[in-house]
Amino acid sequence: GAGVSQSPSNKVTEKGKDVELRCDPISGHTALYWYRQSLGQGLEFLIYFQGNSAPDKSGLPSDRFSAERTGGSVSTLTIQRTQQEDSAVYLCASRFPGLPYNEQFFGPGTRLTVL
Amino acid sequence: QQQVKQSPQSLIVQKGGISIINCAYENTAFDYFPWYQQFPGKGPALLIAIRPDVSEKKEGRFTISFNKSAKQFSLHIMDSQPGDSATYFCAVSYGQNFVFGPGTRLSVLP
16 A cells, blocks of 8 residues: 655745645554654654644744644644754654554655755 | 664675664663664665564564663664665654664665
């Protein structure tokens, strides 16, 4: 079946503009994560959605970042008034939490470049 | 924030050699220890994972060694191949929480 998909694959924007990044998780995966990966760095947790529960937003770096998940499926990460330090690869992952020790399945990421 | 330390930052190995990457964690509550492999332009993909009730898990050329008392675990890649050249991330997990190490860039020379 289809894996996690993300769009766009690349996004170049100007400083101060808003951007929206999209994630389509694997069907049936109720858990969805967003991570940020800066050049040569590890994965920085941003936000976690689980079903209809309130999301865990503890990793969002500032109030310019927000995310929503509609209908328990597709998620959109929005960055307002982008800054150059927002340039990174944004990764989405989904997971079926019904069983213990379940892996996360990652999408290919969206590479964001803020000029 | 919980921290996972990973070493080395980069590793160069000759084809056929053994690649060893180490990770250390702090919180004993973690109960799932996966390793992810990431190729350029791709998202990370699960390579192998271990639970704390075993000390070693082997899948093909890849082995995880786990030392619960030392709060350390390592990835061993036997007979390393140029196709193994990638970035490797260890992670620790408890429930829905995942914390990733900073990654190790492995280059296997032909």
